[in-house]
Amino acid sequence: MPFVCPECMTRGTLKITHSIELPSDSRSDEIAVQIVRCSHCKFRGVAVYEESRRGALDSESVDHRGYKVKTADLRSLIRKIKACPDPKNARCQCPSHRSLGQKDSWGRWQGLADIEFQDAFPIDLAL
Numbered sequence: 001m002p003f004v005c006p007e008c009m010t011r012g013t014l015k016i017t018h019s020i021e022l023p024s025d026s027r028s029d030e031i032a033v034q035i036v037r038c039s040h041c042k043f044r045g046v047a048v049y050e051e052s053r054r055g056a057l058d059s060e061s062v063d064h065r066g067y068k069v070k071t072a073d074l075r076s077l078i079r080k081i082k083a084c085p086d087p088k089n090a091r092c093q094c095p096s097h098r099s100l101g102q103k104d105s106w107g108r109w110q111g112l113a114d115i116e117f118q119d120a121f122p123i124d125l126a127l
Contacts, residue, residue, distance in 0.1 A: 003036070006066065006121035007043035013126075014038045016047065018078055020087040022100055026107035028052050031090075033100055033112065035078055036066060036123075044074055046115070047123055064123040073115045 002012035018035040025031065027050070034047040047066040069077075081087055084096040100111040 002126045004124040004126050005038035005041060005043055006045070006068075007038060008041035010038065010040045011126040013040040014043070014123075018081045018087075020081045020084055020096065020100060021090040022097065022109065022111060023090050025103055025109040028109065031101075031109055033077065033081070035074065035081065045069060045121070046074065046077060046112075046117075048112070049123075050109075066121045066123050067115075068118040068121070069115055070118070077115070 001016070003014040004011050005014040014036050015038075016034045017037045020033050022031040022033065030049070030051040032049040034049060035044065036047050037044045045066050045068050047064065050063045052061045080096040080100060084092060084094050086092045086094070087096075090097075101109070102111045102113070104110045
């Protein structure tokens, strides 16, 4: 699925290159950490996809946002995702899933607490 690059604003060039699905938390039914890269300007960042289907019937809430991060943090996340034997399986118990799937005492996902986010940007579909 192509998106708009937040750096060069080119439509359809920002794509998900790596992704890991994580266990649900007290808010979201689906959580995924993604690495995104622009094929035009080579920008790379981290995206977080959260979806909740709780509440009224036929209602869902989707939050898909991106972040600019330090290169070292980006590389660390890529290594963790690549180290997982089954990144599409939110129930995987590998070290990467355990690390990235951490929750606080309220049951809320905290798996990226060690990452220093620099700027947030919307993940906009290139329609």
